[in-house]
Amino acid sequence: MNFREINPSPRMLMCPGPVEADPRVLRAMSAHILGQFDPEFTSLMEETQEMLRLVFQTKNTQTFVVDSTSRGGLETVLTGAICPGDKVLIPAFGRFGYLLAEILERCNADVTLIETEWGTVFAPEQIEEELKKKSYKAVACIHGETSTSMMQPLDEVGKICKRHGALLIVDTVATLGGAEVKVDEWNIDACIAGTQKCISAPSGSALISYNRAIEEIILSRKKVEKGIRTVEDIDGKLPQIPSNYLDLAQLQDYWSPRHLNHHTEATSMQYAIHEALRCVLMESLEERFLRHKLNDKALCAGLKAMGISIFGDLENKMPVVTAIEIPEGIDGKVLRYEMLNDFGIEVATSFGPLDGKVIRIGNMGYSSQKRNILFTLGALEAILLKNNVKISAGDGVAAALQVYCSANGN
C-alpha cells in the first residue's frame, strides 16, 4: 500500500477556474456529515436558498443547488425549460456558446446559432434582428465567456427578449460573485452559475435560479417515480424531461419544503456552498465587485506597462479574466509550464482559434487579491525575460502598485 496522502504543493490559481477556495469554505467541509432529511440539514439548505437569492439578486422561489458541476447545471436548466422542437437562439461569442448548442441539440431543440468574432460581443440590435425573423421560445447565452474574456451586456438583451416573448436563459458561471448579475432587473428567466470561480468554493455543484414562467414549463413535464409516488401525484402534459438525475421537476420538489426524496444531497458541498455564500454576503456584493475591478485594473495596468497586448474588445472585457496575446519569442506551453513549475502559479490556455495565441489570466473570488496580482506580474516578467522576450523590465509590478496606491488616495 503505497498510495499517498493528500498534500498538494502550494498553488496560486490565476486561471479562469477552478480558483482558490476561501479557506473558511475548505474548513466548513471538514464538519461531520448530517443526514439528508435531518431538520438541521434541511434548514441549512433553506438558508443556502435564501443567500443564493441575494447573490443572484432575485426573488425567485426556485433558487437552489444542483449536484453536478456547472456544465450539469446548464444541462439541467436547458433540458428542463426547453422541449423537443422548441426554437432556441444562441448568440455565441466563444466556446461556451457552442456548449449551449451542443446540450440543446441533444435534447432535440431547434437551435439557431449566430456568431460574432471571438473577442467581441453582440450589439443588442443583432439579437433583436434575429428575434424578428421568427418566433423563438428562448434565447440562451453566456454572460462571461471565459474562452475569450468577453462579457455580454444583458440589460438590453433582457428587454428585447421580453418584448418578443422569448425566454432568456443565461450562463453566469464565470461572473456570479465577481461581477454584477441582476437576475430580476435584467429580466433573466433562468440563470445558471458555478461554485469554482468567483464564488470560491470547490467545483462539483451548480447554482441555479428560475422564475415562474420556467417553473410552469417544468410542472407540465413532471412525472413522479413509481417507487415514491402517492395518489396525489398527477403527471404533467408536456413531454417528460429526458433525464431522471437532472430532472428539474424532481429537483424542485426535493428543494421544496416537502423535500421529496430524489438523490442523496452532497452534504459537504452543501456546507461549502453555504459558507461560500456567507463569505460573499459578509464582504457584500458591492465591495466584492469593487475588489475584482480594482485588481483587474492593476493587472491590466501592469501588463500594459510591461508591453503586453491584451486581447479583444476592452470595453467588454470581463473584470475577472484577462486574455493576453502571447508575445513573440515564447511558446504558450512553455510560459504556462514555467509559471506553474517555477512559481506555482496557474494561468490557462484557450480553445479553438485562440489556442496557442492567448494566455488567460483569471482574477476570481479568493484568488482576486492584490498580492496574487503582484506576484503574477512579477513571475510573468521573470519568465519572459528568461526566454529573451523583449519587455520593459521592472515596469509591470510598479504600474500595478501605482494603481493600488491611487485607489487608496496616495
Place this chain on the structure above:
Amino acid sequence: MNFREINPSPRMLMCPGPVEADPRVLRAMSAHILGQFDPEFTSLMEETQEMLRLVFQTKNTQTFVVDSTSRGGLETVLTGAICPGDKVLIPAFGRFGYLLAEILERCNADVTLIETEWGTVFAPEQIEEELKKKSYKAVACIHGETSTSMMQPLDEVGKICKRHGALLIVDTVATLGGAEVKVDEWNIDACIAGTQKCISAPSGSALISYNRAIEEIILSRKKVEKGIRTVEDIDGKLPQIPSNYLDLAQLQDYWSPRHLNHHTEATSMQYAIHEALRCVLMESLEERFLRHKLNDKALCAGLKAMGISIFGDLENKMPVVTAIEIPEGIDGKVLRYEMLNDFGIEVATSFGPLDGKVIRIGNMGYSSQKRNILFTLGALEAILLKNNVKISAGDGVAAALQVYCSANGN
C-alpha cells in the same frame, strides 16, 4: 447578515446512507484546490483509478469517478450502455429496482420488470427462465437493495447472463466497501457504486467500472464537441448518448491519459475519494468485510434478545442494513424522532409497502463501529421502554456485547 456558520450537532448516522465520513476523509477535503490539469491533480486521479480497481476487484481500464451522486452514476452507465430500443431485464426486489426501470424508460429502452416480494431475492433460475424467453441486451439489477435490506447473490446470475449473451449491469451503491463485490469474478460488465455509504466519504460522486464490451458500445456512440474537436475525432455509428454531462464517451476521454476537457472536476470530492479509498485499502477489504459482519451479528443478536423481529429473508440480508419490524405500540415516526432528538442517532424509514412498517438500521463504513452498535441498541431500548413497548429490558446490549466477547475469544 445573520446566516450561521456550519456547526452541526453531534450525530451517529445509523441509517443506510449518507453515513459518517471517516474523519481522515473530511480532513483531506480541507486541502487547497489544485487546477484540474495540474500534473499533481491528474496523477491523483490516476491513483484513485488504481485504488478503485482494487476495491471493485477488477482489471477494467474504465474505472473512474462521475461528478454526480450515485443516482447520476447509474444514469451515466445505463444511458451509455443501453441504446433506445434495447431490451433490458430488471429483476426488481425493492424501490431501487424501480429506479433502474425509471432511468431506462427515459432513454427509451424496452424494459421488462420482474418482481419478487419485498424482503426476498431472486433464485438464479427465475432470471434464467426470463432470459430464455427472449434475447435481452442486458440484465440490470441491484446488489444490495437498501429499501428492503436484501442482498441478491450475483455469482450465478453473472454466469447465466454470460451464457445467454446478456450484459450484466449492477448497482452496488450500498455494498461496495462493506460487503464482497467481485466485478471480474462475478462477470459483471458494468458496476456502479456510491461514496456516501460503505466507502465513508460524503455524497456527491459516483464510482463506476465497466469492461471492454461496454466500452465498445460507448465508443460507437461518441461525438466530440465542436468547441474542442480536432481532425482526428471521428463520430461513432450508434445513436449519440442523450446527455452531454453524463456522456460516458466524453467522461472516459476525460479520465484517459489524454484528459480531454469536459467538465471541471470536483477537486475536493476527488481528495475525499482518494483518501476514502486509501482508508479502505489500508484496513484491507477482508478486514473491512469482517468488521461489517461482526457488527451486523452483534446488532442482530441485540435486536433479537430485545424481542424485536428482523424483517425479510435472513439468509439474504445485507450485512450493512437491518430492517426491523416496528413493534406494536409505537409509531415509526415517533421512534425515529426520539432516536434523533434524544440521542442524536439517525435511523431510517422505508418506502412503498414498507413505509411505516419497518425501520432500517444502517451499519456502514465508518459508522459500522462497536460503540455505535451498542449505543444504538441502548437508545432503542430506552425509547421503546419510554413508549411502553413490551421488550426484554437490559438484554439487547448484553447480547451484543456477548457477540463481541466471543469474537475476541473470551
